Amino acid sequence: MRILDKYILKKFLSSFALILMLLLPIAIAIDVSEKIDKFLRHTNLSFNEILNDYYLNFIVIFGNTFMPLALFIAVIFFTSKISGNTEVIAIHSAKISFTRFLYPYFIGASIVAFIGLSMNHFIVPESNKTFGAFNNAYLKKKDYNADILNDVNLQLGPNDYIYVKTWAVQRKQGYKFAYEKFEGNKLKYKLLAESIRWNETDTTFKLTNYQKRIILNDRDSIASGVILDTILTFSPDDLVNVDDLAKEMNSIELYKFIKQSKARGISNLNTYLVEFHKRTSLPIASYILTFIAVALAAKKRRGGLGINLAIGITLMFVYVFLLKIAEVLGAGAETNAFVMVWLPNIFFGALAIYLYIRNAKN
Structure with a gap:
């Protein structure tokens, strides 16, 4: 030099x-x-x-x-x-x-x-x-309504969708939950629940007052109950689609998040x-x-x-x-x-x- x-x-x-x-x-x-x-x-x-x-x-x-x-x-x-x-x-x-x-x-x-x-x-x-x-x-x-998200939609995969009427971010609990699975344009499975709550200890969701409906070729299979512990392919963080979430992840974490979300079929x-x-x-x-x-x-x-x-x-x-x-x-x-x-x-x-x-x- x-x-x-x-x-x-x-x-x-x-x-x-x-x-x-x-x-x-x-x-x-x-x-x-x-x-x-x-x-x-x-x-x-x-x-x-x-x-x-x-x-x-x-x-x-x-x-x-x-x-x-x-x-x-x-x-x-x-x-x-x-x-x-x-x-x-x-x-x-x-x-x-x-x-x-x-x-x-x-x-x-x-x-x-x-x-x-x-x-x-x-x-x-x-x-x-x-x-x-x-x-x-x-x-x-302090805005007491800022913790509540309304009408949350999420696409989990090419044919899987969920909907929550209201979601409390801090408590990780929602009300009026629906999960739908399609084959092409035909609905094949539907799960409804009055409430859904995230369980941190075993990473499952607890559904209350649920109803399951499986649509077969010649009939429908319907089951219901009070409590159902189940695994769903999303986490509470996936429901909070805000800029802060992206800004707080380093690029390795952000890349993995984007890749995982694409694999689930999340569109935007x-x-x-x-x-x-x-x-x-x-x-x-x-x-x-x-x-x-x-x-x-x-x-x-x-x-x-x-x-x-x-x-x-x-x-x-x-x-x-x-x-x-x-x-x-x-x-x-x-x-x-x-x-x-x-x-x-x-x-x-x-x-x-x-x-x-x-x-x-x-």
């Missing part, structure tokens, strides 16, 4: 760390001002709990969120400075091509991408668990697929954002650093806007989650290639 590469890489990483350290205290200060009254309401809540369970995880979660923005601003900032000092002109005068000039930026982007991949896939999900538990315990308003897993693919697409965007930032800032222009930052921040907001749209559309049942999540990277990747070709020619 040349002295020039070490110089640029040092500037790259130090500027990135500086911007990140400037953004996080601002976010923490804003959050403290909004939450201080809620902290003080709980006399049993200690300072160490607030620091360890809330703000340490806050730093991990929001630090990871701010990484693309910090990277983009940092690269524009220090590249504009060396361009303004005519250092880039001197580099080109030394017969160093634009492609070779990008080499230390590529190394810097690789370091940031590796950190982002590690955090997204393993570290942030663990932080989300503790952070979410703290939020639920101390910060969210796009909420989970969006979260899974996003954990890779965002760190990989480090390369795209870096190359765009270098291409914008490497040329000395009228307005200098200010105009470069204005263009850069505008592009960053466009990227975030596209990303949010892609996430919402990707969660829909009729869309391809993988394509939608990677669409902003494809669009900005094309922009990065265009800017690279334009700069490489000059």
